[in-house]
Amino acid sequence: MRFMLLREKFKGSALRSGGGIILSLAGVSLISILLSIIFDAHKPAVYNHSDIPDRRWFRGNTHTHTKPLDYFPSKRIPVIASWYKNAGYDFLVITDHNTHDSKDRNVVCHNEVADPPDFIMLCGLELSNSRHITGLGIDRYIGNEKSLQDGVDQVIEADGVPILNHPMFPPVKATQFIATRGLNHLEVFNGKRPKDTRRSEMLWDSVLSSPGGRLVYAVAADDNHHKKRKTGLGWIMVESPSLTPENIENNIRKGNFYASTGIFLKDFRTNRNEIMIESENGTRVTFIGRWGKVLNSVKGPGAVYKPTGNEHYIRIKITDDDGQAAWTQPFFLN
Ligand SMILES: [Zn+2]
Numbered sequence: 001m002r003f004m005l006l007r008e009k010f011k012g013s014a015l016r017s018g019g020g021i022i023l024s025l026a027g028v029s030l031i032s033i034l035l036s037i038i039f040d041a042h043k044p045a046v047y048n049h050s051d052i053p054d055r056r057w058f059r060g061n062t063h064t065h066t067k068p069l070d071y072f073p074s075k076r077i078p079v080i081a082s083w084y085k086n087a088g089y090d091f092l093v094i095t096d097h098n099t100h101d102s103k104d105r106n107v108v109c110h111n112e113v114a115d116p117p118d119f120i121m122l123c124g125l126e127l128s129n130s131r132h133i134t135g136l137g138i139d140r141y142i143g144n145e146k147s148l149q150d151g152v153d154q155v156i157e158a159d160g161v162p163i164l165n166h167p168m169f170p171p172v173k174a175t176q177f178i179a180t181r182g183l184n185h186l187e188v189f190n191g192k193r194p195k196d197t198r199r200s201e202m203l204w205d206s207v208l209s210s211p212g213g214r215l216v217y218a219v220a221a222d223d224n225h226h227k228k229r230k231t232g233l234g235w236i237m238v239e240s241p242s243l244t245p246e247n248i249e250n251n252i253r254k255g256n257f258y259a260s261t262g263i264f265l266k267d268f269r270t271n272r273n274e275i276m277i278e279s280e281n282g283t284r285v286t287f288i289g290r291w292g293k294v295l296n297s298v299k300g301p302g303a304v305y306k307p308t309g310n311e312h313y314i315r316i317k318i319t320d321d322d323g324q325a326a327w328t329q330p331f332f333l334n
């Protein structure tokens with residue numbers, strides 16, 4: 001009953017996507033509980049906030065540039081923030097290259113353009129000396145990183161979430177990803193390099209599948225370089241009890257989000273035997289397991305899957321006829 005009530009409340013607002021969507025939260029909260037019962041999951045569940053009664057989804061872009069080589073980006077930030085706010089986003093991260101911010105090394109948050117409680121900014125930058133990494137939610141300026149591992153370490157030391165950006169430029173191998181301690185997020189979709197998506201998805205599955213691999217979360221982001229028409233290519237929907245930097249960052253860190261290039265989820269839950277998912281606007285639902293194996297592919301906006309227990313992990317991708325997609329984070333099975 002509770003689920004139905006929340007679902008009714010949610011209905012009709014998904015495509016608008018602004019202001020924090022209220023989803024079928026009671027249903028989502030069952031996922032971690034039931035999967036842990038059914039599968040005795042030994043790795044962290046994706047949705048683990050079952051103690052929060054009313055949760056919401058917030059839309060945000062984690063990768064936004066003001067202008068390459070712009071040493072005075074602050075003039076552009078209010079304009080860029082307004083693009084996202086007016087497009088129905090709830091949060092934004094400005095991620096200028098640390099190698100370009102030579103004159104203003106302290107400004108990484110840009111709270112001056114936030115408009116709480118409806119729109120917030122998260123602190124961040126894109127480490128660019130070595131491998132490009134978003135430092136999301138960092139509490140200080142970082143840089144001069146010498147390697148992928150050094151960059152990840154610096155982000156974590158600054159209390160941020162490291163995200164491997166455009167993993168195919170240049171290509172990162174699964175072995176290198178796995179060997180990088182503390183790296184648990186990658187861009188499966190980057191708005192500047194959409195053609196890399198298939199190979200980035202393969203990397204994701206390889207990290208999830210390889211012996212010694214681990215749970216890694218997929219992000220979609222614009223990598224917008226100060227162009228309004230490049231707004232809204234890829235984003236994440238973060239499940240959080242409220243729109244505060246602390247809550248959004250923590251739930252990104254824990255994988256409580258899905259990635260999208262245009263598909264919005266409407267319902268996502270499980271019972272003892274099944275995983276059920278429904279989108280607002282998808283036309284095909286694909287359940288994917290170890291090494292990217294298609295477990296089942298169903299025409300329509302939603303589908304049900306009965307795990308056999310041998311999948312290793314299950315993730316869900318929903319697509320439409322125009323090539324838009326949403327990616328859930330994986331469930332690891334026992
Ligand atoms: Zn980059």
Ligand SMILES: [Zn+2]
Binds near residue numbers: 063065126165223
């Ligand atoms: Zn970038």
